[in-house]
Amino acid sequence: MTLIPEPAPAFRGRRLRRTPALRALVRETRLHPAMLVAPLFVRPGRGVREEIGSMPGQHRLSVDQLPATAGRLLDAGVQSVLLFGLPESKDAEGSGAWADDGIVQEAIGALRSAVGDELAIIADVCLCEYTSHGHCGVLRGLSVDNDATLPLLARTAASLAAAGADIVAPSSMMDGQVAAIRDAVPDAAILAYAAKHASAFYGPFREAAGSAPAFGDRRTYQMDPSNGREAISEIRADLEEGADMIMVKPALPALDLVAAARDAIDVPLAAYQVSGEYAAICAAAERGWLDRRAAALESLTAIARAGAGIVVSYFALEVAGWLNEMDR
Ligand SMILES: [Zn+2]
Numbered sequence: 001m002t003l004i005p006e007p008a009p010a011f012r013g014r015r016l017r018r019t020p021a022l023r024a025l026v027r028e029t030r031l032h033p034a035m036l037v038a039p040l041f042v043r044p045g046r047g048v049r050e051e052i053g054s055m056p057g058q059h060r061l062s063v064d065q066l067p068a069t070a071g072r073l074l075d076a077g078v079q080s081v082l083l084f085g086l087p088e089s090k091d092a093e094g095s096g097a098w099a100d101d102g103i104v105q106e107a108i109g110a111l112r113s114a115v116g117d118e119l120a121i122i123a124d125v126c127l128c129e130y131t132s133h134g135h136c137g138v139l140r141g142l143s144v145d146n147d148a149t150l151p152l153l154a155r156t157a158a159s160l161a162a163a164g165a166d167i168v169a170p171s172s173m174m175d176g177q178v179a180a181i182r183d184a185v186p187d188a189a190i191l192a193y194a195a196k197h198a199s200a201f202y203g204p205f206r207e208a209a210g211s212a213p214a215f216g217d218r219r220t221y222q223m224d225p226s227n228g229r230e231a232i233s234e235i236r237a238d239l240e241e242g243a244d245m246i247m248v249k250p251a252l253p254a255l256d257l258v259a260a261a262r263d264a265i266d267v268p269l270a271a272y273q274v275s276g277e278y279a280a281i282c283a284a285a286e287r288g289w290l291d292r293r294a295a296a297l298e299s300l301t302a303i304a305r306a307g308a309g310i311v312v313s314y315f316a317l318e319v320a321g322w323l324n325e326m327d328r
Pocket of ligand 1: 127128135
């Protein structure tokens with residue numbers, strides 16, 4: 001048998017992959033600590049740093065622990081946090097969400113006095129952590145009453161902005177929530193969780209924040225994960241209502257939406273690498289099935305490559321440390 005030589009390939013991608021320096025030169029997507037947002041869970045008490053079982057390395061912190069945590073984040077170059085609160089007590093309306101001495105309001109105050117404007121403080125605006133039934137709005141019978149929830153979200157956002165939040169982030173997926181909040185909060189920016197799927201990947205968060213619904217699920221207000229075009233409609237609606245920034249959540253399971261949103265809109269775009277995405281990497285790494293660092297970096301790079309300029313991630317502090325190390 002005669003071997004016929006193949007013609008030499010004209011395209012040789014390997015020329016630019018030969019050394020680390022060449023690869024660094026042609027790298028298209030670069031993560032930077034300043035694009036990362038660290039979510040923090042705040043709980044009552046003093047001196048409390050309680051590990052979250054399903055999210056290894058993440059803690060529920062009492063307010064007095066926040067300045068030190070903020071200091072570590074700032075040292076690593078992470079300049080934004082997203083705050084979630086676990087209140088002392090809950091009720092049917094979720095009144096702890098807008099209490100002037102509410103847990104997140106106190107957290108914002110403590111962070112502001114400790115680090116001033118060095119940190120961009122984003123406050124989640126939802127009722128599920130504060131309602132006794134765990135749904136994101138007030139109930140009428142067994143369903144969430146959209147329009148009765150709107151003034152409560154507006155009140156919550158106003159209270160968080162008054163406490164010093166730079167950005168309020170409505171996440172309840174009530175129709176009209178951005179418009180209701182825009183009127184109540186003229187000066188704070190709004191980061192709208194515009195495209196938020198009813199995702200199985202939120203599981204560990206519900207343990208972390210104690211916000212699992214007592215009955216039913218959230219499919220009547222969060223989006224069906226099967227829908228992509230609808231996500232763009234949600235995003236456009238939130239922008240028309242006055243959102244300054246848009247979030248897609250979850251991130252890796254919705255990378256197509258991140259890319260589509262980046263094409264469709266010009267405002268800053270965030271993606272939230274949610275608790276289940278984090279926990280899956282942690283669990284596989286603990287078993288030796290994945291390299292934690294490589295998998296975390298690759299997943300965040302993919303989210304940025306898809307078009308997110310802002311990435312919310314439980315890996316924020318760790319990844320920022322690795323990025324600083326690689327920079328040296
Ligand atoms: Zn909620």
